[in-house]
Amino acid sequence: MSTAGDAVVRCVAAIAAAIEADRDWLTELDSAIGDADHGGNMARGWAAAAAAVGELDEPTPETVIKQTGRTLMAEVGGAAGPLYGGSLLFASAELADGLTTETAVAFAETYLEKLTDRGGARLGDATMVDAVTPAVHALRAAIEVDGATPVAALAAAVTAARRGMAATVGLRASKGRASYLGWRSVGHQDPGATSTVIICETILEVLADELDEPVPSVPAVTVHDPDA
């Protein structure tokens, strides 16, 4: 097992690869209700973040997340830059004393708080908040109530994020570019909620690998088939 900082660096690289693999799907989701740039912007931003954190001397979880946030802010642009980048940047302070289950929960909660403060979206507005909120709640509940292992807790968060992502399909968007479509936004899966799920899934895979545990099977929630 590598140091926690190295593991987070690996995680950022894995997220960049996962986003790149799904960039066309993200763009397709965005073209239906937005300006068709989410896949390209996110792929560019995470690739730059992976490169930037790879240059860090003696990375710690805090410095890696902080650098990731800064890079996303500078590279992603639009609203996704400050939403992803700014929230990561501000939440990174929660990891100043290292990465534990407690600081991970604090990090996740601060991330959610910054995201909703900045974007003004609430649960049910059909945005990334609909994936992040249940993921954060599930993570905390799994650790505090169930005493789950880190991998099991993260698996619960991924399950919750997927359900939240699926729920955006049926909701009218009230924030973000999709909100300009009014009722025509119903029936479309939110691209930001989707990229959030991809990121959560990747964190789970990297964590399980770091801890030499199998990746738990997470119930699939299929709502959009890019090949259909």
Next chain:
Amino acid sequence: MKKLINEPDAVVDEMLAGMVDAHPDHLRRIDGTQVLVRADGPIDGKVGVVSGGGSGHEPTHGGYIGAGMLDGAAAGDVFSSPTGDEFERLVDAVDGGAGVLAVIKNYEGDVMNFETALELQAMEGAETAEVIVNDDVAVEDSLYTSGRRGVCGTILVHKAAGAKAAAGGDLEAVTAVAEKVIDNVGTMGMALTSCVTPEKGEPTFDLGADEIELGIGIHGEPGTERTEVMSADAVTAELTGRVLDDLAIEAGEEVITIVNGMGATPLMELYVVQRALGGILEDAGVDVWDSWVGDYMTSLDMAGVSITVCRLDAELKELLAAPADTPALTVA
């Protein structure tokens, strides 16, 4: 579509280089960024007033940098918000120790990037404030939208806030006059043609030869209503009526107006609109303190016009009449 450019990707960079080349006494570019600041800034002890947003609206915002108006502005790519780190560099560069006011047009990308930058600068110890301009009366402001857009009324915010800062107002006072303009200004625009972005190279929306679009924004987004071509007088009556209704302007009140070209409208036509606007306001018993006519907040090569009306009081008149020395607007 023909464009006088080299590469679409280089347009903003080359435009900024040209602006600094043309106005070296006014403008300085922060190396490695798309941020322009006052050549003689930061001004010690003065509140910094900054703005920014996507490019394609020239002379907004860089053209309004100079004594009595903006201390700096960040230029994003065409119709795209500047990134948060560019806004940070901007705020940091103009801070003369008395705080910085950010004048933000109400677009989600602009607001979120600017606010993130302000929060980060505040953590570094900077004193910051923000105002969000949302003068476009064509857009419904409701729970289900992201609210009204910021358009040409923003120039009056730059002017009043810049004058207040130049007069030695503190951050609270400068913010207060910016808010006063925002509370009293409304704008509505229309298009004869769509604009063509350098990247796309073709019209963003299609308008038939005998159609016009009312309620357009400044990014080539479609408007609220499409109609048959109307005369200049009829268009002016429609736009002005919507703005006056929204502001609830009454006879006897004093206003400043802007007839703003969207980028490809001959000045001849803008003056034809001005004539109609003057007549409408006179008939309504509204007292016109000043009328600006020209290209202030454009949308690339869109043909069309927007009409801005702002209710005035003694303080705003004094601030709008105060000296300004910028590439695009001079008040002597």
